[in-house]
Amino acid sequence: MQTENTLIQALTAAFQAQFGVEVAPAEITLQPTKKEFAGHYTLVVFPFVKLTKKSPEETARLLGEYLAQHMPEVAGFNVVKGFLNLELAAQVWLGQLAAILQNPQFGQVTPHGRRVMVEYSSPNTNKPLHLGHLRNNFLGFSVANLMAANGYQVMKTQVVNDRGIHICKSMLAYQRFGQGETPEAKDLKGDHLVGDYYVIFDKAYKKEVEQLVAEYQAADPTADPEKLKEKAAKNAPLMQAAQTMLRQWEEGDPEVLALWRTMNQWVYSGFNATYQAMGVNFDKVYYESETYLLGKKIVDEGLARGLFFRKPDGSVWVDLTSDGLDQKLILRADGTSVYITQDFGLADEKYADFPMEQSVYVVGNEQDYHFKVLKLVVNKLGRPYAAGIYHLSYGMVELPTGRMKSREGTVVDADDLMAEMVEIARQKTQELGKIEELTPVEAQQLYHQLALGALKYYLLRVDPKKNMTFNPEESIDFQGDTGTYIQYTHARTAAIGRRAAAEQVPTDPSSFGAVATLAPAESELLQWLSQYPKKIQQAGSELAPSVMASYAYEVARAYGRFFHDLSIFNEPDPARRSLRVALSAATGQVLRQALELLGIAAPERM
């Protein structure tokens, strides 16, 4: 990137010298030259021909000539139509290589103290995590890493949705049918146990509703079936009982609270195991049971300031029609707060805990509207954090048959999926038989790293905005454009490093400084490596792990060609041998860090 800036500076001088025109550095962007053309960096001159008053070819030629004459870094240039392709001297690339190796933090932005909070995961405590949560967690964790690499002080949080009618449903089913079961006794993860009772509730409840509908229908055969169903859904004894339980919970009924604590504890220990397997973590956890009342103060504030209004039934609303949205309920007629009200309160709470410039919410795109409202309202309330709110909205993970539905049992469970992937990684690794020297514990760790690497990359390489399809029939690949491939490439660089250390090949810059020309595979690899700082910045500003994923893949490909085309230890020239070992080391360094930003482990051998 340093080189790029130097070139841009030189280009402004070239515009001045050749055409007498001022062009600001910000207006000049260089792009890597496409493979099919000679050169390393390309300037598109079309935007400047109005200023230079020459043809695109002439403009490019004059700029190229100036650079070639005045810049020792520029070894040559060629012009194709309006494209000026610049070729850099070998010394520039060798300098880049030295810079990478001498700086273990290469590419990272020095800390500047600005703060960002990243909220992700945010599960309900009534069922285990599924594939959608995996996408969420991997995204959130990676975004947090990317922000840290961009110099931010990062606070990772999750908001646990631990109260509400859904929890009461599980509790009720357990109370009725549980017979004192525990996760330990049943040898089942707590979150799965509680989830099972949620399903049991749902089944029993459905049966009740059907029965009621039949009764209603018998009593009044002419009634609208839809209306009857609605009525039955409300009146079913199980639903009534769940509502009652929710009220008891809010009133602090000791028995209900005790059951609630016990079952939530089961869920948390289950979640913790899942988070550990996923390799994600949090700096602070917010529990909705502790924050859900906070929003009420804000309701009062909004009413006092005339931003909200009260309807005759006592409910409180905010009118957003002038912003192109609807009227939105803020407080129920019975005085209880709704989802968004809790989020107002929580937003204040978060800012009080950690005054941040940016606040990223990693939440599915079905809540786009919710976050639009949230941001709008806190902005109207004049909150300092309002402008920094960013909803990182991601699409659903769908099955070939459509959306996952817990009611239909088509949910892909996170624990199951990870376990399956580990098993496939184990089989595959043992078939290849390259890791005999690993202990059983190390081998098991490797299978896990490979499984999670494949899974994470699979979910992160896609643009978050888009819905994606997951086909359980076809297992996630370990070949081609995959996390495995990048891990494999890293392991290869590590193997080179081990042998180089054994043979005591020097790799300090002076050992390869005498190399005068670079092979294409060498300079192409170096060019990719030198892009790393720019990619970190891009991925950070776009909050896009996919940028880092495809970058890592490109580096791995460039190394694959390099590794295949050129021999390292059979190279007779010691300087060139050192260069290639150094290139391997630099590649390993960049890949390891890029993978780390994605939350993917980089094994030393596989």
Add this chain to the structure above:
RNA sequence: GGCCCCAUAGCUCAACGGAUAGAGCAACUGCCUUCUAAGCAGUAGGUUACAGGUUCGAGUCCUGUUGGGGUCACCA
């Protein structure tokens, strides 16, 4: 119905407004007595949903149409 998102090779996905739209998978073909073949190289596969427009230049921006998804709950 209003609003939001999406549509690119058989499949899964890429492509700061820039050159002949790229990868992987699947199919076919080569390459392991030499550093990790989970690799490398090649063949084949495209009217970028459709119609207009803006621009020196459009998969990308604008308008419309079609198709898919989401959302518009006193659920969270």
